[in-house]
Amino acid sequence: MDGPLTPRESAKFIAENSRDVSIDGGGVRRVAELLLAKAAGPELRLGGWKALHELNPRAADEAAVNWVFVADTLNFSFWSEREERKCLVGFGGRTYSGYWSLCAAINRALDEGIPITSASYYATVSLDQVRHILRSDTDVPMPLIEERHRILNETGKILLEKFEGSFLNCVRKSEKSAQKLMHLVVENFPSYRDVTEFEGKRISFYKRAQILVADTWSVLEGEGDGCFKDISSITMFADYRLPQVLVHLGALKYSEELLEKLLKGEMLSYGSRQEVEIRGCSLWCVELIRDCLLELIEKKGEKMSEEINSILLDYYLWDYARDHRDDMKGIPFHRTRCIYY
Numbered sequence: 001m002d003g004p005l006t007p008r009e010s011a012k013f014i015a016e017n018s019r020d021v022s023i024d025g026g027g028v029r030r031v032a033e034l035l036l037a038k039a040a041g042p043e044l045r046l047g048g049w050k051a052l053h054e055l056n057p058r059a060a061d062e063a064a065v066n067w068v069f070v071a072d073t074l075n076f077s078f079w080s081e082r083e084e085r086k087c088l089v090g091f092g093g094r095t096y097s098g099y100w101s102l103c104a105a106i107n108r109a110l111d112e113g114i115p116i117t118s119a120s121y122y123a124t125v126s127l128d129q130v131r132h133i134l135r136s137d138t139d140v141p142m143p144l145i146e147e148r149h150r151i152l153n154e155t156g157k158i159l160l161e162k163f164e165g166s167f168l169n170c171v172r173k174s175e176k177s178a179q180k181l182m183h184l185v186v187e188n189f190p191s192y193r194d195v196t197e198f199e200g201k202r203i204s205f206y207k208r209a210q211i212l213v214a215d216t217w218s219v220l221e222g223e224g225d226g227c228f229k230d231i232s233s234i235t236m237f238a239d240y241r242l243p244q245v246l247v248h249l250g251a252l253k254y255s256e257e258l259l260e261k262l263l264k265g266e267m268l269s270y271g272s273r274q275e276v277e278i279r280g281c282s283l284w285c286v287e288l289i290r291d292c293l294l295e296l297i298e299k300k301g302e303k304m305s306e307e308i309n310s311i312l313l314d315y316y317l318w319d320y321a322r323d324h325r326d327d328m329k330g331i332p333f334h335r336t337r338c339i340y341y
């Protein structure tokens with residue numbers, strides 16, 4: 001049986017058949033113009049991954065690659081039922097929420113001498129140990145702790161069996177192809193198989209596999225084993241923050257019915273029509289923004305030191321969403337509880 005459509009093919013197909021989510025051409029252009037002003041800045045460059053984020057590893061070695069692997073293996077579902085009651089983790093004198101609470105917990109564990117990034121440890125780590133490692137400073141635990149424990153055990157065992165316990169060996173098997181690495185990850189690690197159905201077709205988003213490739217590229221600074229010749233074939237990562245910020249910026253629109261549902265805080269199940277439309281149209285929207293931005297850069301005759309791709313646009317928009325949380329209060333994010341994003 002042939003595999004699912006690629007994420008990019010899936011997104012195009014979904015956007016062409018979507019009923020409750022649509023892409024706004026004028027909004028796409030306005031976002032591209034916003035990004036044009038940033039094109040030469042530090043945010044839209046590979047170096048921003050370390051320079052702008054103190055919790056990310058500074059190094060570009062095997063330990064840093066294994067840090068990225070465990071972080072992206074657990075990189076899902078941080079949203080809380082009520083915004084004012086959520087998991088928080090203090091580290092290095094700062095308090096972190098959401099995705100950053102996971103990174104802070106990983107770094108806190110390492111500081112406590114717990115080898116959380118070593119497969120030989122997390123392949124057999126117990127549920128109680130995971131609860132301790134991911135403990136919150138509030139009375140609200142990180143969501144899906146049991147799933148995180150199961151996935152750590154499963155992933156650690158596979159990494160030991162197939163890649164001598166180091167994700168760098170998996171990276172080296174990809175022979176510097178981002179696509180090959182993404183497929184090695186989804187073929188070998190079940191929790192990364194972000195695949196579903198839409199209008200009778202099997203489609204893929206591979207959100208965590210794509211962000212894992214992107215973060216591996218970033219932590220290795222695009223050099224050596226991380227010098228992927230096809231890195232620009234990786235698309236944005238279909239999570240629950242990018243749709244929110246794309247609607248906020250006017251590039252994406254929800255139907256009245258869907259908006260009402262989201263404002264009420266109703267859950268959307270993974271793989272449901274509206275959830276797939278939100279993720280697929282967001283992905284396609286960022287592809288269109290990238291095309292428009294590259295056109296504007298061309299017209300402006302701006303010389304770019306490094307190629308702008310969907311990864312760098314995604315990182316920028318995700319950070320933008322973080323920094324504009326208050327402005328985005330009126331725009332709901334969609335609530336899907338799953339292990340894929």
Ligand SMILES: Nc1nc2c(c(CN[C@H]3C=C[C@H](O)[C@@H]3O)cn2[C@@H]2O[C@H](COP(=O)(O)O)[C@@H](O)[C@H]2O)c(=O)[nH]1
Nearest residue numbers: 049075076077078098099237239240241242315318341
């Ligand atoms: N599209 C996209 N989704 C991303 C990321 C990240 C963090 N990664 C990079 C960011 C800085 C470093 O450079 C990391 O490399 C997390 N997420 C997703 O967001 C959600 C968590 O959101 P909140 O509840 O607000 O923390 C959850 O689904 C999580 O999976 C990204 O970059 N893009």
